[in-house]
Amino acid sequence: MTKKETPKPPPPSRTRDSDATRQAILQAAQQVFMAKGFDAAGVREIATQAGANVALINRYFGSKEQLFFAAISDQDHLAPLLAEGKDGFGLRLASYMANKHLSDGDLDPTQVFVRSIGSVTVGPALSEATQTQHIASLADWLGGENAEERAAMIMAELLGFDMLRRIAGIDAFNRPDNQALITYFARAVQSHVDG
Amino acid sequence: MTKKETPKPPPPSRTRDSDATRQAILQAAQQVFMAKGFDAAGVREIATQAGANVALINRYFGSKEQLFFAAISDQDHLAPLLAEGKDGFGLRLASYMANKHLSDGDLDPTQVFVRSIGSVTVGPALSEATQTQHIASLADWLGGENAEERAAMIMAELLGFDMLRRIAGIDAFNRPDNQALITYFARAVQSHVDG
DNA sequence: GTCTATATAATGATAGAC
């Protein structure tokens, strides 16, 4: 009794709020999985960053693997770019990929893919999702001859670009205002869009 | 080229032959590191596949990390393709990448890179090598304006292609005799070669 | 609902027998 109406202010850290804890774990998982990949990420690190206890991860999500898929579900950053049509799509995509900020808190699907595709645990599921979701829908959007091959080529360019830029930190990809680079990237993508 | 002659028949498994053991470990390490990446590969698995004892890995190479760099050193599959000149380089590279067999015993630098670039232990060294060796030499070979940007774009296309084809196993990259795919890949690469 | 403490398994590395 008298549990809910206590006159004292709430404790410094969140207590008795499963929804907020769940959300905090999910957000921390996104960041850590994106930064280190599935295998290298630890549940202790995720729990610490979420300000939650380690045991709650398994309580709410069952396992590290289930947490991973909960954290990366329904992410699609390409949709807004596709919506603007095929004219100039290459340039829009290239500008987007070249100007993405490295330290914003958002989850970046490209980064997650590149960092975890090698994992024997979650790699196959990531591959499956790439095939059935991203490449298939991109191929639909492209239309025309060899749509799936052209979609796969665009995806390869996009992922290779991000891998070298944000994970390997290759110089040529990280110079500020590198208009020449964007032009090259845009040209390659657009050529696959046009056929 | 056989082992030195011994008066008695050799034991069932290699004994008293440090050179052969060292070589067997090195070869097994190449295969396992290529298949699973640095973090996921285990020294026990490497030793077993080499038919050697686990303790010999550290005896001969010092550590798992030193074994990794010993296993991947001086590998460059691009040199023969570059030697034939810029005319038709895109098509030669595309054919080579699309037709590489997945199960031959050779070490594939592309595969190693993609599978281990995310590792916090060896990732930075892989990035450094990619920058200072492969991209730099490719840029030299290309010449002309923005050579480093064009070289980096070719490397991104090459790595993205292999990542989706051999690690993710994307359908569009693994159809036999997919001439259309090779044409698209070749066109993109050649455009960066020509400027 | 949250926590401490622990079970269980696997890792890289090493000491010392043969």
Add this chain to the structure above:
DNA sequence: GTCTATCATTATATAGAC
């Protein structure tokens, strides 16, 4: 030169106290 046995560490996952 090769092996067995074991170290110390770390990982995910869970049981049970509060």
